[in-house]
Amino acid sequence: MTYCTGILVEQGLVMLGDTRTNAGLDNVSTFRKLHVYRGAGDRVLLLASAGNLSVSQSVVSLLAEGMENPDTGEVERLDSAASLFKAAQLVGRAVRSVRTIDGPGLEAANVTFDVSFLFGGQIRGGPMRLFMIYAAGNFIECGQDAPFLQIGEHKYGKPILDRAVKFSTDLYDALKIGLISMDSTMRSNLAVGLPIDIAVLRRDALEPEVVHRIEAGEPYFHDLRERWSAALRAAHMAIPRPPYEPRKS
Amino acid sequence: MTYCTGILVEQGLVMLGDTRTNAGLDNVSTFRKLHVYRGAGDRVLLLASAGNLSVSQSVVSLLAEGMENPDTGEVERLDSAASLFKAAQLVGRAVRSVRTIDGPGLEAANVTFDVSFLFGGQIRGGPMRLFMIYAAGNFIECGQDAPFLQIGEHKYGKPILDRAVKFSTDLYDALKIGLISMDSTMRSNLAVGLPIDIAVLRRDALEPEVVHRIEAGEPYFHDLRERWSAALRAAHMAIPRPPYEPRKS
Numbered sequence: 001m002t003y004c005t006g007i008l009v010e011q012g013l014v015m016l017g018d019t020r021t022n023a024g025l026d027n028v029s030t031f032r033k034l035h036v037y038r039g040a041g042d043r044v045l046l047l048a049s050a051g052n053l054s055v056s057q058s059v060v061s062l063l064a065e066g067m068e069n070p071d072t073g074e075v076e077r078l079d080s081a082a083s084l085f086k087a088a089q090l091v092g093r094a095v096r097s098v099r100t101i102d103g104p105g106l107e108a109a110n111v112t113f114d115v116s117f118l119f120g121g122q123i124r125g126g127p128m129r130l131f132m133i134y135a136a137g138n139f140i141e142c143g144q145d146a147p148f149l150q151i152g153e154h155k156y157g158k159p160i161l162d163r164a165v166k167f168s169t170d171l172y173d174a175l176k177i178g179l180i181s182m183d184s185t186m187r188s189n190l191a192v193g194l195p196i197d198i199a200v201l202r203r204d205a206l207e208p209e210v211v212h213r214i215e216a217g218e219p220y221f222h223d224l225r226e227r228w229s230a231a232l233r234a235a236h237m238a239i240p241r242p243p244y245e246p247r248k249s
Numbered sequence: 250m251t252y253c254t255g256i257l258v259e260q261g262l263v264m265l266g267d268t269r270t271n272a273g274l275d276n277v278s279t280f281r282k283l284h285v286y287r288g289a290g291d292r293v294l295l296l297a298s299a300g301n302l303s304v305s306q307s308v309v310s311l312l313a314e315g316m317e318n319p320d321t322g323e324v325e326r327l328d329s330a331a332s333l334f335k336a337a338q339l340v341g342r343a344v345r346s347v348r349t350i351d352g353p354g355l356e357a358a359n360v361t362f363d364v365s366f367l368f369g370g371q372i373r374g375g376p377m378r379l380f381m382i383y384a385a386g387n388f389i390e391c392g393q394d395a396p397f398l399q400i401g402e403h404k405y406g407k408p409i410l411d412r413a414v415k416f417s418t419d420l421y422d423a424l425k426i427g428l429i430s431m432d433s434t435m436r437s438n439l440a441v442g443l444p445i446d447i448a449v450l451r452r453d454a455l456e457p458e459v460v461h462r463i464e465a466g467e468p469y470f471h472d473l474r475e476r477w478s479a480a481l482r483a484a485h486m487a488i489p490r491p492p493y494e495p496r497k498s
Contacts, residue, residue: 155404159433163478164485172490180485184408198493210493220492229412231484236413236429239476241421243469244447244459 001191002033002152004048005161005178006118008130008142011171012202012209013120016178017048018186019213020193034197035060036211039079042124044206045087046199050152051115051135052106055098059115062094084121084129091119092137099135116151121201128203148178156188157181175200175210176224183225196221250440251282251401253297254410254427255367257379257391260420261451261458262369265427266297267435269442283446284309285460288328292372293455294336295448299401300364300384301355304347308364311343333370333378340368341386348384365400370450377452397427405437406430424449425473428463432474445470 004017017034031053037045047063049056066075067090081087095115103113113135120130120142130142132149142149144167150158157180164177175198185192200210214221253266266283280302286294296312298305315324316339330336344364352362362384369379369391379391381398391398393416399407406429413426424447434441449459463470 155437156408158437159405159408160481160485162436163481170490173485175491175493176488177485179491180488188404188407188411198491200493209495212493220489224488227488228484231480231487232409232412235477235480235484236409236422236426238480239425239429239473240469241419242424242428244424244449244461246458 001189002050003150003154003157003182003185003189003192004033004050004118004152005148005150005154005157005181006046006048006120006130006142007148007161007165007169007174007178008120008128008167009147009165009169009171009174010167010203012200012205013046013122013128013130014171014175014178014201015046015048015118015120015199016175016182017197018182018192019195019197020191021053022191028191030195032197034199036199036208037078037121038207042206043079043121044201044208045078045084045119045121045123046201047091048118048151049115050117052111052113055095055102055113055115056117058098058102059091059094059117062097063091067094067097081123083126084123084131087123088119088129088131088133088139091117091133092139095133095135096137099137118149118151122203122206124206128201153185153189153192157185160184171200171202179214179221179224180228183228250438251299252399252403252406252431252434252438252441253282253299253367253401254397254399254403254406254430255295255297255369255379255391256397256410256414256418256423256427257369257377257416258396258414258418258420258423259416259452261449261454262295262371262377262379263420263424263427263447263449264295264297264367264369265424265431265445265447267431267441268444268446269440270302271440277440279444281446283448285448285457286327286370287456291455292328292370293450293457294327294333294368294370294372295450296340297367297400298364299366301360301362304344304351304362304364305366307347307351308340308343308366311346312340316343316346330372332375333372333380336372337368337378337380337382337388340366340382341388344382344384345386348386367398367400371452371455373455377450402434402438402441406434409433420449420451424459428470428473429477432470432477
């Protein structure tokens with residue numbers, strides 16, 4: 001299982017991804033699911049994946065090798081895409097290409113072609129954007145009303161995002177809320193786990209401000225988890241008990 | 250969609266269920282999903298359902314009419330079951346009976362036979378118990394380590410239960426935490442909605458202590474939602490921002 005979230009606020013973009021993978025319940029491992037592309041200084045792109053690891057890794061490899069455009073014959077890469085929209089289309093095309101190659105074999109083995117991506121960042125001269133790319137290669141874009149997208153095991157960590165994240169939220173508050181969302185997910189689903197990869201892009205900086213892996217036992221994240229637990233406990237203790245009167249029978 | 254949860258603590262059992270149903274996105278309605286059976290004073294049973302409404306309603310009707318035991322020829326009802334375990338088996342048998350009748354037609358229409366129940370309570374002379382009954386008619390029992398069960402849209406509301414509910418939790422605190430869990434679910438999934446039915450059974454009382462429907466605008470629940478939102482906001486604001494240093498490039 002996987003949980004990744006991207007939060008696009010006024011000041012920039014944060015992306016978080018866990019690293020736990022499992023092939024069945026007894027084959028659990030650690031793989032990087034959050035990738036940072038820097039190009040030649042004119043762009044910074046973040047790609048996070050969920051779903052079948054063989055599919056997502058093939059997509060990442062295809063994007064690194066470049067894909068020939070059937071119309072123009074040119075080899076297209078993330079670092080040559082003219083816009084973020086075109087780069088997202090390229091990711092979608094890579095997904096469809098992997099499906100063409102691996103889809104029938106997966107189907108024969110009764111394995112669902114299950115993959116999704118968060119893809120965002122900025123290319124010089126263009127806006128910062130965030131997309132979610134589906135297994136069919138189509139994608140949606142993050143808006144300002146709910147300025148986040150999630151892939152993988154997304155439900156446990158959604159309530160805090162729904163409540164706390166606004167487009168005007170400070171960039172590092174967004175990262176903090178993303179980490180709380182990750183914590184909620186890790187507590188409720190053991191298939192999502194440490195370490196956690198994080199990246200922070202400030203709007204118009206065109207280079208990552210933070211790229212970091214949070215390992216087990218790191219003091220800040222440990223403290224965040226403790227404080228959040230204690231605050232939730234205090235929060236529900238402070239709410240009065242329900243006033244419903246025992247029935248007269 | 251549906252969200253129901255049952256919490257079994259030392260002092261008793263609470264069960265909560267929303268009432269929203271939808272047949273597609275544009276046919277949303279209100280149906281009772283939480284049923285209370287009182288028998289002849291020797292038992293009190295709660296049954297909450299999720300899944301296909303035609304299936305769950307048929308199960309409820311079958312349980313009301315009684316089912317003939319193929320071995321003994323006797324008609325068995327919830328109010329004659331000798332133990333809670335036997336009553337849960339009866340619910341499971343009702344599920345299988347509905348599958349026998351409606352399953353092939355549903356399958357032909359590409360509709361999944363999707364139903365699940367929370368079933369709990371107490372019969373005089375026996376312990377208070379809580380079960381979750383699956384679409385195959387099999388069931389599991391709630392334990393003391395994680396003293397709650399959920400059906401339907403369960404993920405959004407699970408983190409608070411995971412953190413806050415213990416077997417020693419006060420009965421009305423359990424109800425309160427259940428309502429917070431319901432609130433989290435309602436915020437993240439519009440297909441779960443008010444009114445909410447609640448029931449509280451005190452251990453060994455053999456009659457319901459509270460059976461109540463929380464309607465939109467009810468002051469206590471409104472206040473709980475406001476307080477919880479405010480407390481969560483305060484909680485994440487009080488956590489320091491992440492300390493990760495900007496990269497030197």
